[in-house]
Amino acid sequence: MHAFAYARPATLAEALTLLEKHGPDARLLAGGTDLIVGLRQGAIRPAILIDLKRVAELRHVIDEVDGRIAISATAVMAEIENDDRVGRHFPALVEAAHVVGSVQIRNRATLAGNICNGSPAADTAPPLLVYGAVVVVAGLKGTRRVPIDDFIVGSHQVALERGELVTAIELPLPDRRLGAAYLRLTRRHGTDLASITLCCAVDEAGTTRLAYGSVGPRALLFIDESGVLADPGAPAEAKEAILERVFAEARPSPRSIRASPEYRRAMLRVLGARALRSAIERLAGG
Amino acid sequence: MVDTLPIAVTVNGRRRTLEVAVHHTLLDVLRDQLGLTGTKECCVVGECGACTVLVDGSAVNSCLVLAVEADGAEVTTVEGLATDGRLSPLQNAFLEKGAAQCGFCIPGQLMAAQALLAQNPHPTLTDVHEGLAGNLCRCAGYQQITEAVMAAAEAAVR
Amino acid sequence: MNGDRVGASPHRVGGRERVTGQQQYVADIRLDDVLHVKLVTLDCARARIVSIDTTAAEQVPGVRLVMTAAGLPQPVPRFGPQFSDRPVLAVGETKYHGEPVAAVAAETKDAAEEGARLVRVDHDELPAVFTIAAALDPAAPLVQDPEIRPTDPRAGTNVLREHRFGWGDVDAAASSADVIVENTYQFPMVTHFAIEPHGFMVAPDGGGIACWSSIQHPYLLQKMLARILGLPLAKVRVFAPDPGGGFGGKQNPKLEPLLAFIALRTGRPVRLILTLDETFQSVRRTSAEIRVRTGFHADGTLAFQDIASDFLIGAYVDIADRVVSKGSYLAAGPYRVPAARIVARAILSHTTPATAFRGFGNPQVNWARESNIDEGARVLGIDHLEIRLRNLARHGEAFVPGDTPADGDWVQTVRKAAEMIGWRTPLAPGRGRGLAVGLKSGPTTGLSYSTVRLLADGSVLVYSGTSDMGQGARTIFAQIAAEELGVPLDRISVVSGDTSVVPYDQQTSASRSSVLMGTAVLFACRDIQEQVRAMAARLHGLDEANIVVERGMVRLPDRETPIVDVLRSGLGRLGGELIGNGTMRKEEDPGHPLGGTAAFFEFNCTASEVEVDEGTGEVTLVRHVTVGDVGRALNPLQVVGQDEGAAIMGLGHTLMEQIILDETGRIRNLGAIDYRIPTSKDLPLELRSASVENADGPGPYGVKGVSEGALLCVAPAVAAAVTEATGVVIRDLPLTPERVWRALAERPGPAEVSR
Ligand SMILES: Cc1cc2nc3c(=O)[nH]c(=O)nc-3n(C[C@H](O)[C@H](O)[C@H](O)COP(=O)(O)OP(=O)(O)OC[C@H]3O[C@@H](n4cnc5c(N)ncnc54)[C@H](O)[C@@H]3O)c2cc1C
Ligand code: FES
Numbered sequence A: 001m002h003a004f005a006y007a008r009p010a011t012l013a014e015a016l017t018l019l020e021k022h023g024p025d026a027r028l029l030a031g032g033t034d035l036i037v038g039l040r041q042g043a044i045r046p047a048i049l050i051d052l053k054r055v056a057e058l059r060h061v062i063d064e065v066d067g068r069i070a071i072s073a074t075a076v077m078a079e080i081e082n083d084d085r086v087g088r089h090f091p092a093l094v095e096a097a098h099v100v101g102s103v104q105i106r107n108r109a110t111l112a113g114n115i116c117n118g119s120p121a122a123d124t125a126p127p128l129l130v131y132g133a134v135v136v137v138a139g140l141k142g143t144r145r146v147p148i149d150d151f152i153v154g155s156h157q158v159a160l161e162r163g164e165l166v167t168a169i170e171l172p173l174p175d176r177r178l179g180a181a182y183l184r185l186t187r188r189h190g191t192d193l194a195s196i197t198l199c200c201a202v203d204e205a206g207t208t209r210l211a212y213g214s215v216g217p218r219a220l221l222f223i224d225e226s227g228v229l230a231d232p233g234a235p236a237e238a239k240e241a242i243l244e245r246v247f248a249e250a251r252p253s254p255r256s257i258r259a260s261p262e263y264r265r266a267m268l269r270v271l272g273a274r275a276l277r278s279a280i281e282r283l284a285g286g
Numbered sequence B: 001m002v003d004t005l006p007i008a009v010t011v012n013g014r015r016r017t018l019e020v021a022v023h024h025t026l027l028d029v030l031r032d033q034l035g036l037t038g039t040k041e042c043c044v045v046g047e048c049g050a051c052t053v054l055v056d057g058s059a060v061n062s063c064l065v066l067a068v069e070a071d072g073a074e075v076t077t078v079e080g081l082a083t084d085g086r087l088s089p090l091q092n093a094f095l096e097k098g099a100a101q102c103g104f105c106i107p108g109q110l111m112a113a114q115a116l117l118a119q120n121p122h123p124t125l126t127d128v129h130e131g132l133a134g135n136l137c138r139c140a141g142y143q144q145i146t147e148a149v150m151a152a153a154e155a156a157v158r
Numbered sequence C: 001m002n003g004d005r006v007g008a009s010p011h012r013v014g015g016r017e018r019v020t021g022q023q024q025y026v027a028d029i030r031l032d033d034v035l036h037v038k039l040v041t042l043d044c045a046r047a048r049i050v051s052i053d054t055t056a057a058e059q060v061p062g063v064r065l066v067m068t069a070a071g072l073p074q075p076v077p078r079f080g081p082q083f084s085d086r087p088v089l090a091v092g093e094t095k096y097h098g099e100p101v102a103a104v105a106a107e108t109k110d111a112a113e114e115g116a117r118l119v120r121v122d123h124d125e126l127p128a129v130f131t132i133a134a135a136l137d138p139a140a141p142l143v144q145d146p147e148i149r150p151t152d153p154r155a156g157t158n159v160l161r162e163h164r165f166g167w168g169d170v171d172a173a174a175s176s177a178d179v180i181v182e183n184t185y186q187f188p189m190v191t192h193f194a195i196e197p198h199g200f201m202v203a204p205d206g207g208g209i210a211c212w213s214s215i216q217h218p219y220l221l222q223k224m225l226a227r228i229l230g231l232p233l234a235k236v237r238v239f240a241p242d243p244g245g246g247f248g249g250k251q252n253p254k255l256e257p258l259l260a261f262i263a264l265r266t267g268r269p270v271r272l273i274l275t276l277d278e279t280f281q282s283v284r285r286t287s288a289e290i291r292v293r294t295g296f297h298a299d300g301t302l303a304f305q306d307i308a309s310d311f312l313i314g315a316y317v318d319i320a321d322r323v324v325s326k327g328s329y330l331a332a333g334p335y336r337v338p339a340a341r342i343v344a345r346a347i348l349s350h351t352t353p354a355t356a357f358r359g360f361g362n363p364q365v366n367w368a369r370e371s372n373i374d375e376g377a378r379v380l381g382i383d384h385l386e387i388r389l390r391n392l393a394r395h396g397e398a399f400v401p402g403d404t405p406a407d408g409d410w411v412q413t414v415r416k417a418a419e420m421i422g423w424r425t426p427l428a429p430g431r432g433r434g435l436a437v438g439l440k441s442g443p444t445t446g447l448s449y450s451t452v453r454l455l456a457d458g459s460v461l462v463y464s465g466t467s468d469m470g471q472g473a474r475t476i477f478a479q480i481a482a483e484e485l486g487v488p489l490d491r492i493s494v495v496s497g498d499t500s501v502v503p504y505d506q507q508t509s510a511s512r513s514s515v516l517m518g519t520a521v522l523f524a525c526r527d528i529q530e531q532v533r534a535m536a537a538r539l540h541g542l543d544e545a546n547i548v549v550e551r552g553m554v555r556l557p558d559r560e561t562p563i564v565d566v567l568r569s570g571l572g573r574l575g576g577e578l579i580g581n582g583t584m585r586k587e588e589d590p591g592h593p594l595g596g597t598a599a600f601f602e603f604n605c606t607a608s609e610v611e612v613d614e615g616t617g618e619v620t621l622v623r624h625v626t627v628g629d630v631g632r633a634l635n636p637l638q639v640v641g642q643d644e645g646a647a648i649m650g651l652g653h654t655l656m657e658q659i660i661l662d663e664t665g666r667i668r669n670l671g672a673i674d675y676r677i678p679t680s681k682d683l684p685l686e687l688r689s690a691s692v693e694n695a696d697g698p699g700p701y702g703v704k705g706v707s708e709g710a711l712l713c714v715a716p717a718v719a720a721a722v723t724e725a726t727g728v729v730i731r732d733l734p735l736t737p738e739r740v741w742r743a744l745a746e747r748p749g750p751a752e753v754s755r
């Protein structure tokens, strides 16, 4: 690893000032599970790392406020997995957090880092899309709330301006009963970056929200309000036709060594149908 | 120019203050500055788990943690498992079940297992497989390692 | 005390060190005043080195030397266990992705890395060959300089050697066969991925050098360094701490000569611990394409085997040509085969030098042969177990004319595996079972010396040059000494890993150590027993003929006493010790195609039950059984560790492992992120191993070699199970979900599937 400087701001204001000052020469450090790998591989050569873990305002918290769950930027996957409120309201996010790397990784990897890193394969992106998460972005000029669908831009691109950082990710508590499931495709049973990530939720009113990633520059969200997908009795062909349209947007990379585009497209259909089935079952099972 | 910072860490119960290069990982500092070579280096990208140590009780890949990030923390390495030369129940179980072959992955396996049992004293087989999934063993003594962890858990119950 | 002896499973020697972090691997050893070395490599496979600019690197504070080929003795020395073809640093051109072109030595790791980054190598990429087809193209660039083998008519091609074995008249047999099945099978490039990356240190030492290496063959390294440096053997001291996994990848010298030249130039100790990525660029298994044509009679008995294998070896030969010949020699398998024709070619390419890897060529060949036998069985409508039982050579039968006859009850092994998997029990829908056998010959030559010292207090030092890389060799030797001298294990130390102290051992490979070094240790103990006998005779005024010394006891005509008691009185007031020496030699046989007959065979039967997710192609191993004929399990727990470890490693190349190259020969999945090996979550839901023990091996107490057997035929067993579950036959490895899915997608309509 090359030599760089390190700053450990104690307050958000300090962090933002540093970020403003160093601009593109700075990198924010959360759990470091993406960042340190990038530094090792020489993919990035920042002059300074700004460690967010001791910023008072970002202390490890998962909080329920005003009908939403706010997950702070330093909250790690292990905390998300073990949080009752998240588990109760957003089980598919827990399922996704649970498959990120190993226990060791999940003890360090933050949810915010997973999203800010901008990997198309980020496991938590599909459930966050499905649950309509909002990203809380702070800058010296103030705070803004960005819907996750707008926040994720492309491969390793997110809607952060110079001098901005993410302080939290918020999940609105669902106002209807949901059944949700998260599925992924990997090369082995053990830890692996997924070749497909896919989350599906159906609600009582018949709306289906389906998001998938790792098959294009960013994870994509689709909302089906026709009621067909969510209907346990709808003919399989009708569902397939809709899923076909949903997955037509997939742009799997031909250069990937994890899976061919052909396989990925086919697996979208397989996993899509399975996730939908299990979401419907879960809704029915309460 | 290499930036250095002073840090204070408690390693295996002993408080240490030292000056570290900020781009050096906890793994580098444990091995090269503190001479604690029990923690192993293999992939340095978080995939193999050979470098697993406990930081404030939770298992982490020390190759992905900067030493400066551990400032103020309690770090436990494989050297800290035995007390006064007496092996811990987990270490004994590893010996008893023949879990250590070449042994290179074993410090990491032990630390991951230690964290697992601290959190979940009565794990199922699946729990153990999940808890150790981030620790590769190419000698592939997985079955013996799993048995050892289960045995240590049972011994603690008795 | 009994728990220490042969047949028991005492704690591993070195076990305590391994669970406390005290075990010192090369990287854990600190030398004072050491310089850190970093390699300079190019991000392409084959390139002409136009010039190397070291100026910027030399200006990095702390950099002491940038070594390039120009700084080495000229012509640049070359080495290798089979051909002296590998240069200390690339000369003029690189021949594979990652071949070092320079090395930077500096006061710190950081400085060495920074220096290496700043070495500018002006180079032109050159056309290169990475596949068998490309290498065989008459217009292909030559990988090896023809000067390396000037008298070889094939020197103008990329075929290094062609090996031919066989017996009987295949063509005649073909005309009488009822069914002939011919198929081609692929085996991928895979890498060892020992968790300990390779590490090396060299220090000037008096008039010579000391070298630390994670090597399996320290004495070979010593010989090679002595030759290259022009030093007497006595001035080259090799320390070989226990490797953190070897699997064959650490058998042969690699970067030690480079470090030696840097150490001699700088007059300082130097240290190079490879990264895992660099380790991937140092060793791999040979990939292979194997065409098998098998003739059967209607009753399932074999009529002939006609096997043509092409092995893609790397840019330097290392030991790969031996892998090809030895692996192919037994290609017809453990069967009665009336006629066999085996042709195997070692084909050079611009890829990572292939070397020994657990199984030594046999996994490739076993995969192809066993799969083809299954194809025949399907055509003939004969059960996969039955066809093997009908053809297996029986104990004592000469199944390869002129070689060691079948040295075990192989039918017993197969029956045991079949029973353990529940071969005849009904299968759940969507599942399938497969069963295969694997065979590998043990060492064909060998030379091991051991010295055992029985010290005055009855404790024991065993000197053995075997590398203990996890197989537990030292435990076995200690158990042998415990058994023979009647000393508890905690009073025995096994000394290894220092060529200046420990007598010569040819190598640690081919599952030889329990048999060959084990015998040397046994002989050394027997030598001591003889001395004790003489001592007892003297003490008691008896005739030696009336005294028996065995298993730790001295039996006098009227009573028996422990060896240690006789020792104490015998040594008297001055004390001292008894020194026993043992030699085990297996001579070369120049008339034999492999230079010697097999010391023993490793025979294994693997059976597997799988479930295939027909949607995704994912294969789940429901049950996996591996049974080896070990002769005698000297330490049953270690046998289980070896067998299960080998089985799981076999699952790696069967299900997920594969080195992927891009069009320019760069390894795309370099390192742990994209090269997948089995984790704890990839274990079969049920994994069981067992041993057949008939004490019919040539080693101490009837032991044969263990440790490779359980890997040999994992692939054909699992693939057969997948076929049974799905009806599709796959002839390429690994059986990744995508590959299985593809085969399922191409499967003819369900009506045509015969299950
Ligand atoms: C072995 C291994 C296995 C992995 N497996 C998976 C997997 O299965 N699935 C998966 O999705 N990922 C996986 N990852 C990737 C990684 O662990 C996750 O993406 C993780 O969530 C990143 O979080 P972090 O806190 O470690 O981020 P960091 O590495 O600290 O940061 C990642 C990026 O986000 C930026 N960033 C971090 N926090 C903020 C913030 N608050 N505001 C703005 N920018 C910020 C950083 O500057 C950096 O560019 C794996 C990584 C490793 C090493
Ligand atoms: S060395 Fe840290 S995970 Fe491999």
Ligand code: FES
Pocket: B099, B100, B101, B102, B103, B104, B105, B106, B136, B137, B138, B139, B140, B141, C195, C244, C245, C470
């Ligand atoms: S014991 Fe050798 S790698 Fe695990």
